[in-house]
Amino acid sequence: MGYIKSALLEETGYVVLDMYGKEIDPKEWLDIEYVDWKSSGDTRFAPLASAKGEIECNGFWNHQPPRTDKDGVWIPSQTEKAPTLTERALEPGSNVGRCRIIELQPNTYADALYNLHQDDNNRLNPDGTGWVVRSFFNLTDDKDSFFVLRDNRTDPNGETRIALPAGAQLVIDTQRLWHAAYHPGDAPRYCLITSWESGPELDAYMEKYNGVNTVESVPLDQETIDAGQAEQERRIAARAAALAARGQREVLAMSEA
C-alpha cells in the first residue's frame, strides 16, 4: 500500500515556505524548561509535546506501549509559556508527534558536515498512513547560519544550503535527507521542530505559504567546502579507527533525537 506522502516534498525532500512575518517574544523559547538531549552537535531540547506529556524527549517507540511519532501529548506547563509556538505547530491541522525547541550551540561548517544524519521519523508508522516529516521554524535571527542538506552523507555534490534568519520555515523529509545546521557566532540558535504527518492538511498548508522545493543555495567559498569535506572525512576515519581498536565497526543508525 505504501505511505501517504506529499507530492511537493517528493522531488527534492525539502520545501521552503514564506517567511513568518511577525515578532514573537523570545520569552516563549527562553523561559521554558530544557533538558539535556544529545542530537547532532551541542544541544538541549525543550519539549512542547512528548510521548506522555512529560518534560522529556525520548522517541515514542521507547515508551510503553511503543508507538510511532504521532499524537504527541501537549505539556501545559510548557505550552502556556509558548502560546504562539504551540499555535504554529498546530496551524496546519496535521497530526503532531514530537514538538520541541532545539537550542544549538555555535559550531563550524566542518562540524555540520560531521553531524549530518537522517532522522528516525517513521518507526512503527503503520503502512497506508501519512509519512512523518519535520518542520523547522527558526526563532533566532541567525543571518550567517544555514541548514545543510545532502542526499548522500559524504558527497558534497548537490548539497543544498538553506538560510536560517528569524522566521525561516522549512518542511523536510529528514528521514530521507542527511541534514545538520551550521551555526557560527557566539550565541545559541533556537528553532521549533515539529513532527507532522503528511496528508491533505500539510499539502494545503505548504501551498498556502507558497512552498517551493528548490532554492538557490547560500553561497560558500570552495576553500571552506573543501576544508569541511576533508575534515569530515578525517573525523569519520578517526572514529572508524577508534572503533576498530575496540574490535567494533561503525553502525550507521538513524538519529532518534
Ligand SMILES: [Fe+2]
Ligand atoms: Fe535531525
